[in-house]
Amino acid sequence: MTDPSSASRGALHALEAVRPAVERLSSSRSSQDNASDVTAICAGVELALGAVLGRTDLSGQALVRETRQREAVSLEQAHAALELFAVRDRMGASGRVDRADLDVAREAYDALVRGFGATPVPSATAPALAVPSGIAPPSSAAASGPLGAAAYGASEEAPHDAPPSHKPVIAVVVVVVLVLLGLYYVMAGRRAPSALDAGIAAYTAGHRDSARTFFTRAAGADPRDALPHLYLGRMAREDGDYTTAGKELRTAIQLDPTGAAGQRELGAFFLARGGSFAVQSRPDLASQDYDAARRAYVRAIQVNAADTASEGYLACALARLGRAGEAATWLKRAGPGPWSACAASPGAP
Secondary structure, X not given: OOOHHHHHHHHHHHHHHOHHHHHHOOOOOOHHHHXXXXXXXXXXXXXXXXXXXXOOOOOHHHHHHHHHHOOOOOHXXXXXXXXXXXXXXXXXXXXXXXXXXXXXXXXXXXXXHHHOOOOOOOOOOOOOOOOXXXXXXXXXXXXXXXXXXXXXXXXXXXXXXXXXXXXXXXXHHHHHHHHHHHHHHHHHOOOOXXXXXXXXXXXXXXXXHHHHHHHHHHHHHOOOOOHHHHHHHHHHHHOOOHHHHHHHHHHHHHHOOOXXXXXHHHHHHHHHHHHHHHHOOOHHHHHHHHHHHHHHHHHHHHHOOOOHHHHHHHHHHHHHOOOHHHHHHHHHHHOOOOOHHHHHOOOOO
């Protein structure tokens, strides 16, 4: 059972993290900017309600119903959350919001924070804080991106590992990340969290449907950004949908042909698909994919020589190809990590 006081604090932290987005809502801004803020606010509310429940496997209306059935939120808070999610649903793929939608979003947010004993957003936008000299962005903001080398190790996402379990601690971690991001946005005077930010937070929290919606919206908002396609490709790979995964990764690499993240994700794609061919007793196709994975990881290391995750999974690909000596060399260079079991068991898919 989640401690009520701890759950309320977690919910407040999640809501406070997206307060800058609420304060930036204005009819004088572009509809696209407002839509990105509304999306981020919805993600923060979902994380807040998830923190109250101590679970991360629900989203949208289902999440509101569950919190209300458990009497974890008031009737006013439940109605406020439903109104907010209705605005998100109305935005749809167009990403357009009007003045009435902005009013609903602000009022819904205020009702939610009041219910947890916090101060609503003032009518006038608070001035942005100046950045004191010598202050760097929080390191955990960078570490939260699952496509980074450090996060590969932290999240233990070997291509053939079982999906991570959804535990309450995940919600706490995501809340902390959002708080740090929120503080960074306020202090640096930067934009509020975008659809991509909301997608990353939802993905990290295990809200896969919401994450997929956010990443799709982010890809449409900025057709030149490779990162949403990398996440969409990763999620499709994790679902075993290699056709969609391949399509998304091709798009991402066309947009950023020299990026290490794209090559690393491409390596993970071939490693996973090769494993599926091995399970189907199709060794020729498995070997082709393992070799393609090897080449992709080599390219990633050429771009970023400090990419430990690519070094570790390169050892895994080499082990799958029966090149045990080379695999041992790269495994030693990478050190222990989620790739260790993969590289140490060449016969496993």
